[in-house]
Amino acid sequence: DGGITQSPKYLFRKEGQNVTLSCEQNLNHDAMYWYRQDPGQGLRLIYYSQIVNDFQKGDIAEGYSVSREKKESFPLTVTSAQKNPTAFYLCASSRLAHSIGEQYFGPGTRLTVT
């Protein structure tokens, strides 16, 4: 059963703490992406990676960091520098970035920071 898993489904943290969101895919996709969704808004790209050990900033990368040490895994760290970290975070993957095809999404992680 191929797919994308994100864990945990819900995450609560105190302000000032870093937190890492997990994303794993077994679709053998090269490219992986992180988005955040805020109420009433669309998906905004945080970071993306087209290949292992390489990643690029998206539209709203400030306060976030990522790593891509394995093809299957693309964890996102929400740092204390992110001013409004409470949001719904979505991970996605796709075949080679320059091929035709849609992105496949994980179930998401809802992060609440108080």
Place this chain on the structure above:
Amino acid sequence: DQQVKQNSPSLSVQEGRISILNCDYTNSMFDYFLWYKKYPAEGPTFLISISSIKDKNEDGRFTVFLNKSAKHLSLHIVPSQPGDSAVYFCAASARRNAGNMLTFGGGTRLMVKP
């Protein structure tokens, strides 16, 4: 500046009737368009796509129309069913420049009443 806009935040339709969701874009480099469907607390799922070389693509109850001169696309769902109630996102890609990078609209919440 929003390159992809969905100007109707919500739409209510009676079961069995047609649902029409609209999307406008500003970037003339976009050449591939997708619609995603999203239930609450879940990741978006791919619904249907269209290349800029076409003006219509149909898949069962779902049809996407593209008007390049107006930079407008629409998703038609006929007949609408209560299970279609969800948030629908349109997305666009400039494949020649950015491969599978997607720019999302803000979403339209569709409610199909029994």
